[in-house]
Amino acid sequence: MGAHAADDHHHELPFDQWPEDAWTGKASMGKIGMWVFLLSDALTFAGFLLAYGILRGGSDQWVMPGEPVEFGINFTAGLTFLLICSSVTMVMAYAACVEDNRKSATKWLFATAIGGVLFLCGQMQEYFGAFEFLFHHKGLIADGLIFGNSHRASTFYLITSFHGFHVFSGTVYLFIMAFRTAMGKYDGGNYNHIEICGLFWHFVDLIWILVFTFIYLIPA
Amino acid sequence: MDYVRSIEVQGSGEFPVEMLKHGKSWPARPEDAESLLKSGDESRVVRLSSLNHPDVSKWESFGWSVIKGAHMTDTSHVHINRKEYWVIFILLFLLTVLEVGVVFVPGISKVLLISALVGLALVKAAMVGWFFMHLSHDTASIRNGVVVGMAIPFFYAFVLIAEAAWRLSWTQL
Numbered sequence: 558m559g560a561h562a563a564d565d566h567h568h569e570l571p572f573d574q575w576p577e578d579a580w581t582g583k584a585s586m587g588k589i590g591m592w593v594f595l596l597s598d599a600l601t602f603a604g605f606l607l608a609y610g611i612l613r614g615g616s617d618q619w620v621m622p623g624e625p626v627e628f629g630i631n632f633t634a635g636l637t638f639l640l641i642c643s644s645v646t647m648v649m650a651y652a653a654c655v656e657d658n659r660k661s662a663t664k665w666l667f668a669t670a671i672g673g674v675l676f677l678c679g680q681m682q683e684y685f686g687a688f689e690f691l692f693h694h695k696g697l698i699a700d701g702l703i704f705g706n707s708h709r710a711s712t713f714y715l716i717t718s719f720h721g722f723h724v725f726s727g728t729v730y731l732f733i734m735a736f737r738t739a740m741g742k743y744d745g746g747n748y749n750h751i752e753i754c755g756l757f758w759h760f761v762d763l764i765w766i767l768v769f770t771f772i773y774l775i776p777a
Numbered sequence: 778m779d780y781v782r783s784i785e786v787q788g789s790g791e792f793p794v795e796m797l798k799h800g801k802s803w804p805a806r807p808e809d810a811e812s813l814l815k816s817g818d819e820s821r822v823v824r825l826s827s828l829n830h831p832d833v834s835k836w837e838s839f840g841w842s843v844i845k846g847a848h849m850t851d852t853s854h855v856h857i858n859r860k861e862y863w864v865i866f867i868l869l870f871l872l873t874v875l876e877v878g879v880v881f882v883p884g885i886s887k888v889l890l891i892s893a894l895v896g897l898a899l900v901k902a903a904m905v906g907w908f909f910m911h912l913s914h915d916t917a918s919i920r921n922g923v924v925v926g927m928a929i930p931f932f933y934a935f936v937l938i939a940e941a942a943w944r945l946s947w948t949q950l
Binding site for chain 1: 851869870873901905911915916922927930941
């Protein structure tokens with residue numbers, strides 16, 4: 558018996574066969590778990606953003622001499638658009654999975670993951686000017702925004718890199734899910750894990766919407 | 778890189794060999810291979826290794842049934858509305874354009890600008906949560922839990938701002 562790992566799976570009750578819960582309805586255990594994690598994660602971000610707000614509100618001089626006055630709103634708006642695009646490709650992957658269309662779900666998941674890769678490349682450009690030949694900008698560090706030199710620089714890098722770390726994790730997560738979908742693990746409309754992955758990815762987009770406003774758009 | 782699933786089919790008489798091609802399947806054990814060649818009236822179970830999710834109705838059209846590995850997820854309660862997804866996508870795009878546009882409005886007051894930006898961000902975040910994260914289809918308990926949890930930091934920010942304003946008014950007396 559034990560030699561057939563695939564067989565052992567059939568002894569577990571599939572997620573859609575659990576009795577409906579009075580409070581959480583059809584939501585699977587994994588989905589509720591992801592929501593609990595996302596709430597704790599949201600409060601971590603909130604802690605950073607509130608610290609940023611307190612420092613900024615209480616400072617006499619926010620922009621230090623030698624620092625760039627703004628962070629390049631148009632470029633970052635492009636990154637925002639990128640995350641919005643990868644959110645819509647994620648729901649398309651979910652829809653394809655529900656409809657038991659393996660090829661389409663795989664395609665959309667890879668598209669979503671590539672959105673994540675492009676976002677990370679954008680952040681490399683923003684910090685270090687990694688794609689200077691394309692954007693003709695040496696990056697914020699070269700412009701004089703150095704972590705540790707001012708409250709503004711430190712909170713900026715802390716919050717945006719913490720978000721970037723989420724994009725990185727999400728991209729790895731998405732590539733894994735895309736490969737597993739291609740392998741047929743989520744055939745037969747088995748959407749549960751795709752939905753959970755989607756929750757994480759949309760949350761990364763949701764947080765970026767707030768970071769974009771509080772860090773980039775509100776003028777000094 | 779294909780995932781091999783284990784399925785079991787039950788039937789009698791001749792084995793529908795074309796189903797092997799259809800499901801990208803092959804007999805799992807030597808005794809299953811032998812079982813393919815049998816044709817007696819006695820009902821028998823054949824275990825297959827398969828690359829595709831088994832097509833239950835096609836097996837049934839040959840008088841065979843899939844007794845293991847054919848579980849189809851119940852998606853009857855899942856609402857897929859692609860048009861809604863694309864409309865939300867376009868709205869998110871337009872609101873982003875609006876946000877960037879508001880920053881460059883000449884002579885706009887700072888209070889109005891910040892309120893507009895925060896308001897637009899909250900609307901966008903709510904749209905992502907409501908439509909893309911499917912909070913609209915979750916139970917009230919999940920929805921309230923998420924909304925209250927996410928709202929706590931905003932209450933805290935409100936208290937901080939009120940406190941800072943109060944302190945400022947005190948020092949200016």
